[in-house]
Amino acid sequence: MRRTRLYTTINNCNRGSGSFPISRFLSSGALRSEFFEDASNSHESNDLRSRIFRLRLPKRSAINVIQRWVSEGNQPSIFELRQILRDLRNSQRYKHALEISEWMVTREEFVLSDSDYATRIDLMTKVFGIDAAERYFEGLPVSAKTSETYTALLHSYAGAKLTEKAEGLYKRIKESNLSFNALIYNEMMTLYMSVGQVEKVPLVVEELKRQNVALDIFTYNLWISSCAAILNIDEVRNILDKMSRDSGSNDGWLRYIKLVKIYITAGNLVNSEGSPLVEAEKSISQREWITYDFLIILYAGLENKDKIDQIWKSLRMTKQKMTSRNYICILSSYLMLGHLKEMGEVIDQWMQSTTSDFDISACNSLLGAFEDMGLTEKANDFHMLLLQKNCSPTNDTG
Template identity: 25%
Template sequence: MWVLRRASIHLKNRGLSSGITRVCCVKGEIARCYSENYNAGIVEPQGKLLDELVYSARFYNTSSSSRPHTEVRTFSSHAGAKSSGEQDDDLEDAFSEIETPINVVKAAASGDEIDDESTSESELSEGEGVADDMQNELETLGNETNVGEQRLRTGATSAMTTAILSAPALPVSKVLDKWVEEGNEVTQAEVSLAMLSLRKRRLFVKALQLSEWVESTKNFEFLENNYASRIDLIAKVRGLYKAEDYIQKIPESFRGEIAYRTLLANCVSANNVKKSEEVFDKMKKLFPISCFSCNQLLLLYKRLDRKKIADVLLLMEKENIKPTLFTYQILIDVKGQANDINGMEQIVETMKSEGLEPNTQIQASLARHYAAAGLKDKAEAILKEMEGDNIIKNRWACHLLLRIYASLGRDDEVGRIWKACESNPRVQDCIAAIEAWGQLKRIEDAEAVFDKMVKNLKKPSSKHFSVLLNVYADHKMLAKGKDLMKRMVESGGTAGPATWDALVKLYVRAGEVEKADFILEKAIKQQKKRPLFSSYSAILDQYAKRGDIHSAEKIFRKMRQAGYVSRIRPYQSLLHAYINAKTPAYGFVERMKGDNLIPNKTVAGLLAQVGAFRKSPVAELLD
């Protein structure tokens, strides 16, 4: 238990209740690990953890990420010089390759889930998205997920799932009414396995219909975890506010922490800071604060507002909440992304002193950050530890090893690991190998792995094509990218946000930002889905580099309309547009304040540059 006392730092309210913002505490072990290498000039702070996270400029503007399809990037290109008529024709040709096939329209009409690449938008480090989503899924859904996982491990199949998937055009209720008439029994275990199977396929609409049917037919009594599952599905299919409304309809005896933490996890997954903080504050009033809830905020702030991490850690110390392995995983990643290797290692030592050993995700994170910092020996030592004595027995680590060895430039190790997988590769191994060979500029090897993967899949989806498409984009191979898109359409694949992101990058990298802009706009109109943040950013950065203020402002406005507000990164790009156009940006600070943003050191420097273009009132009158 951490000892408490009043510290010398007075923290300003940052959107959480006073329970977080006015906590005072002594520097604990985790705080000490988080703080050794910072000196921000604050008057004798007691908790150096707070010095680092609250005051250090490193955390005010950190955007490092190693995952290529989610990271914000800056590109260098210039549009072609064709006439407007020719260009419009080319744009139509370019986008016609990803028109929505008729079968997708039918699937949408049936109410089924059609987006096979529902990538959560956020600037995550490689491997975070899937791992964090699974962490939320397991912790929030509890027994339902555990029962399904246990049966899957034993090789069990779900007759209920088979029935649902065999009639994709029919509502689940009709399918299961007939299924029951045929003499099948509806049990908690069968429903749990079916629910997990549908979730793994991202058929959330079907899963929600299944949940509604089970409750309406009263085949068995709903438990707390069944209600939590419904909340999770409503949030995914109908939105956070509908999920919040549903909580009030749950019997009061089941309206407990699991229900609210499921809602909180979905708010965090949606990167909705305001709603996440509202739900967290409500939970504080209703229940004792759990480490799960604190971890959710840490995860959110890691992505969007790292200076608030200190507030959560203060609260954890005040409430004597012991960090879990997932807590350390988040903090280690924050340290690594800030390139604070000493601090990262100190966190690991503290974690071990608490009796916790690094899991696979933490080991992979450490190796990635060592590689990014140029500490190859340390990175390779961890990779060898992950691999163990027999890579065949430790196949689960292959996809992680492939990517990290590629970041180290180790063609030989990538080849060795892939050879161990090649005879019977899993999809995630193939995806990792494609990315690895692409990073090593061995395009033919990436293409060979892709062909092998597609051959083994019954129906490859757009997310599988997007992996190779990103490789082509990274190497400015526009013609190959267009051919790949034609191949995807011919195979019945459909484009979603991740595919759009790869296409945007493909055209931007090829120097055709107008085409990228057009493709994204048309895709949004066709499917009414929200593009990834990085798709907008790639286009905005390019317009900014060219000093095209009109186009940059247009993209900036679309980002805000899509819900990407309260982020400082787009403002930085927009300022670059004004600087490159040598034009003053009047009222810029006021615009930022409207989104509750305060200029950081980088933005302040950009504002100073753009301020030099201001003219005197007399000069403006003469103009």
């Protein structure tokens, strides 16, 4: 029972969305002074991007800022608006980004691309929730239901772990006459990994092959991770051989393969002594190096604490930003092995981090595991961590 809970916890990943009425801000309406920051005497830049970014509160309207900009004799281009929208998304200003998308849709002079529609689906998911994004997608003309918009909606389903809806859409995708790249399959593989249905990942890979779609580095990563999660190391070796023979193989892939083989030697999971673990990771992007998470899971299953310590130390020394999944994975592994001191250290590290993404379900499962094992102090510490990070746990820890 404990291992089942922990396994589910380890394989959970994060994302979520809020919801509030669309009518609150999509109506352009009359320009109202209260929707603008008082920046008339500001010495800051006064271009359109600067004006929009000076909107401090989500309730203030980016649409009104654009209309005021136009009333002053300016005409923003679609390329300028796309860049501002992109910057807003990167800053997690999703409501204002969606308002810009809405304004673009209403302008007859703008010809929207497939990416514009896909971006809008993603933003609607983040601001209004899955249902709104789904309705928007279904209301699109056939010409706008492209590989990009299908992928965007599937990404939303996968992020919310709506397996049934994702599988239904995936079936529609396979029955369509559209051409898809590996991304659509990666979304399904990521979903299955996140909900602990790792046995379905190879089925997606087989479908991808039947459609003659080229596997990318992330596809291989997910495929390897699914095999490693069930300790099928022989299949990991077979996949690495396939990677090395892949016609799309490049220097990044070869580094990836070499890195994996550092960990898998002579039929076991013992690192090559003296391997420059940290330096290897530093030269490879997040999608090009093997996920630390599954290696931590493997070593936890083998009860090899030394290797878990080494991997965790290496992960913290890389330039990649830590995610809540990383913390949940290492905490679960230490919990499985009964190393309470290390668990306390990880909780302290998480408190000091800037990580803001949380999966309530995974956190509840971990909190419940602490309580099930009678670790009241650790449960209280973890509860305080969640409160500090503005992540309120629920009473349902089953």
